[in-house]
Every structure is written in C-alpha cells, then in structure tokens.
Amino acid sequence: MEPAQDLRELLAWYMEAGADEAIGEVPVNRYRAPDPVDRPTPTPTPTQPQASIPSPPDSFSSPPALSPSLTSTNNVMKSASELAAAANDLAALAEALASFDGCALRDTATNLVFADGNADSQVMIIGEAPGADEDRQGRPFVGMDGQLLDRMLASIGLDRSSSYISNILPWRPPGNRKPTPNEVTVCLPFLRRHIELINPKILVLVGGTSAQALLGVAHGIPRLRGRWHDYTGVERASEKASPIPAMPIFHPAYLLRKPGMKREAWRDLRKIRRRLDDLNEA
Numbered sequence: 544m545e546p547a548q549d550l551r552e553l554l555a556w557y558m559e560a561g562a563d564e565a566i567g568e569v570p571v572n573r574y575r576a577p578d579p580v581d582r583p584t585p586t587p588t589p590t591q592p593q594a595s596i597p598s599p600p601d602s603f604s605s606p607p608a609l610s611p612s613l614t615s616t617n618n619v620m621k622s623a624s625e626l627a628a629a630a631n632d633l634a635a636l637a638e639a640l641a642s643f644d645g646c647a648l649r650d651t652a653t654n655l656v657f658a659d660g661n662a663d664s665q666v667m668i669i670g671e672a673p674g675a676d677e678d679r680q681g682r683p684f685v686g687m688d689g690q691l692l693d694r695m696l697a698s699i700g701l702d703r704s705s706s707y708i709s710n711i712l713p714w715r716p717p718g719n720r721k722p723t724p725n726e727v728t729v730c731l732p733f734l735r736r737h738i739e740l741i742n743p744k745i746l747v748l749v750g751g752t753s754a755q756a757l758l759g760v761a762h763g764i765p766r767l768r769g770r771w772h773d774y775t776g777v778e779r780a781s782e783k784a785s786p787i788p789a790m791p792i793f794h795p796a797y798l799l800r801k802p803g804m805k806r807e808a809w810r811d812l813r814k815i816r817r818r819l820d821d822l823n824e825a
C-alpha cells in the first residue's frame with residue numbers, strides 16, 4: 544500500500560477514535576517507560592516467629608478505609624467546592640477553574656470555555672460541554688449548535704446581550720464524547736457557584752446532561768422538557784437558597800439531527816418568553 548494511503552487510513556482511524564484535533568506541535572509517546580525515580584531502599588523485614596493464629600490483615604485492624612479512588616474523588620470534590628466557594632466574583636471563579644487540576648479534560652482542552660453574554664441578564668442558559676469550535680475560540684455555543692441556539696433565542700427576542708451562556712463542563716471532552724458522570728460531578732460545584740454569582744431569574748437547561756445534572760434527576764430530556772422545574776442552589780448555613788425556575792429544552796444538536804422536533808422546542812421557548820414577560824410585568 545502507498546505510504547500516503549497508509550497515513551490517510553491511520554488518520555481516519557484516529558478520528559473515529561475521537562482524536563480529531565492536533566493539540567500539540569510535538570507528538571507525546573505515552574508508551575515510553577517512565578523516568579526512573581529515586582525510591583528508598585526497602586528495609587528487610589525481620590523473620591516473624593510462626594504464630595498459631597494468623598494475624599489479621601492490616602485492613603482488619605485499622606479503621607475501615609475508603610477505596611483509593613473514592614478517597615481521591617472525595618478530595619477532588621472537596622477541593623472543587625472550596626475553590627468555588629472562595630470565588631467572590633466571575634473573574635475569581637474563572638481563575639479558580641483554570642487552577643483546578645481535578646478534571647483531566649483540562650489537559651486535553653485548548654481553552655477554558657467559561658461563559659458568554661451579559662452577566663446582568665435575567666436568563667442564564669446552560670449547555671452540556673464545549674465542542675471543537677468552542678474549544679478553539681474559548682466561547683460557548685459558537686459552532687453549528689450555537690448558530691441554531693442563537694436563532695432559537697432570537698425567536699423569543701433574546702440574544703447574547705440579553706442572556707448569559709455557560710456549560711456544565713468548561714472543557715471539551717475529546718472527540719465530543721458525552722461527559723462522564725465523574726467529570727460532571729467534579730465540575731458541578733463551580734457551575735453552582737457560577738449560577739449563584741449570576742443570580743438569574745430563569746435558567747434554561749439545554750439538553751439532557753444539563754437538566755439531569757442541575758435538577759439531580761435521571762429522566763431523559765423528552766420527559767423533562769417543556770415543564771418548569773425548581774433548581775435549588777447551594778444552601779448556606781445562614782440562608783436558605785430560594786429555587787430558580789428552570790426550563791429544560793432540547794439541545795440544538797438534537798434538533799439539527801431531528802428537525803421534526805423543532806415544533807416542540809419552539810413551544811418550550813414560548814413558555815420561557817411568557818415567564819419573562821410575567822416577571823417584567825410584576
């Protein structure tokens with residue numbers, strides 16, 4: 544086979560596996576043996592006399608330990624919650640996210656995609672995660688999905704100067720795969736703080752991942768969309784968070800694949816318009 548043909552096939556195979564973007568100038572050989580590290584020489588254990596009853600394994604005598612992965616998830620969650628809570632404004636929150644090393648997506652993403660739009664607006668829109676275009680530009684919803692989202696917003700008189708847009712994840716999952724539950728969990732404290740800082744009157748949850756993560760439910764978007772739900776923020780010891788009305792809608796990526804569902808989506812958007820009008824008349 545021609546070398547060029549070989550290369551084309553290899554590239555096609557990479558793209559199918561989700562590696563559809565060059566993120567560095569120099570290839571990284573992940574199979575290379577790790578550099579030798581200085582390890583302390585183990586001290587020889589003295590030979591134990593034979594006991595008639597075998598001593599219990601260490602884990603029996605010490606308090607029950609969490610598995611290493613659970614412990615590390617707990618630590619990551621703690622660090623995410625502490626970093627998020629300490630951020631007193633949007634710039635500090637963006638900085639806290641950028642410094643957070645508990646989500647491996649940060650290492651494969653080109654940019655942190657924090658938000659776009661008007662931070663003083665009454666409507667906060669939350670999508671799933673950046674795609675390739677968003678990752679490149681560092682702004683949410685700028686690709687094909689974003690163009691449709693803009694048209695959806697325009698149909699109810701909204702645009703990026705009258706709404707504020709962010710995502711469940713601030714970094715692109717490679718190959719646009721679905722975020723894993725662990726990625727969502729570790730990033731959620733930042734988004735909750737983000738919502739708290741924006742303090743919108745209405746939340747629009749774009750797609751199933753967004754609705755499930757913020758409403759804490761497992762139902763799919765067909766069941767959640769089109770009805771008002773209560774998003775309950777983080778309760779502080781001093782104050783009870785008041786719920787924010789949240790409307791789940793179909794994701795524009797889904798509508799691009801199933802244009803027949805646009806009718807339902809537009810019906811949901813009109814509910815958002817009505818609620819906004821009610822708010823502004825009150």
Ligand code: URA
Pocket residue numbers: 670671672673674677682683684685686688689710
């Ligand atoms: N899809 C999303 O959910 N968010 C984006 O920012 C872009 C596409």
